[in-house]
Amino acid sequence: LxxxxxxxxxxxxxxxxxxxxxxxxxxxxxxxxxxxxxxxxxxxxxxxxxxxxxxxxxxxxxxxxxxxxxxxxxxxxxxxxxxxxxxxxxxxxxxxxxxxxxxxxxxxGNNICQVEPWTKVLERIDQSLDQWARSKPTMEGRRLIISMIVGGMTQYLTKVQGMPKEVEEKLTRRIKRFLWDEKTHVRINKETV
Known part of the structure; x- marks a missing residue:
């Protein structure tokens, strides 16, 4: 060629x-x-x-x-x-x-939806985090799980496809929800975290 x-x-x-x-x-x-x-x-x-x-x-x-x-x-x-x-x-x-x-x-492709490739990745992340949440990990465990699951499942696609802001925001919400075990009011000073 x-x-x-x-x-x-x-x-x-x-x-x-x-x-x-x-x-x-x-x-x-x-x-x-x-x-x-x-x-x-x-x-x-x-x-x-x-x-x-x-x-x-x-x-x-x-x-x-x-x-x-x-x-x-x-x-x-x-x-x-x-x-x-x-x-x-x-x-x-x-x-x-x-x-x-x-x-x-x-x-x-031409004029493709940049969020579409992320749909299955977000679903897999949700499934994995839900499964890990059932084991009641510690805060340190949750931090490691986030790094392993979210980081591991997004790294390649982010490199080859880029991550749209909309996906970044969804991931941030999922991470916060998992890290704080679904709690809406956290009693730790933000600066401490």
Missing amino acids: RKSELKGLEIPGKLERLIATFFADDTTVYLSENDDFNDLQKILDDWCLASGAKFNIGKTEIIPIGSPEYRDLLRQTRFLNSVDGPKIPEHIRIAQEGDAIRSLGALI
Whole structure:
């Protein structure tokens, strides 16, 4: 891919174009509007033939990048350059506006809800904290549990996705509720805590 004629994406300040990223068995390829999807398909077919591997074209998804007008035109025409050339095959899904596509644990796409990826994480945190609360931990135990559960379950997604303010506020409320064992009036001076 990197030695191909595919243009990929030019990133200001970078000498090399962005053409592909790889992680385990996940491959992300970046095509410019001047690239030909069939050229990519031929490269992948040749690679599979040479390596004996199988590329799962059925899991291929395209996320259009560019202006809203370009993205809409690509979806309508299935042409990378919006005018002519080979069409993107019909069996390959092109993400719509607002569609979130999972890539290495992050949800990416155009105009996606930034809170949505956090819904399941918040549910898992609630379940874990509820389970730990039944064991009646000490204040120090609660502090350690918060660090382990909340910190552990949010660290990766925060790094790859960012944490919206709304999620941060929900987590703060959950932490306070768990730390103080559901008590609404705490009899310790705030400065002492």
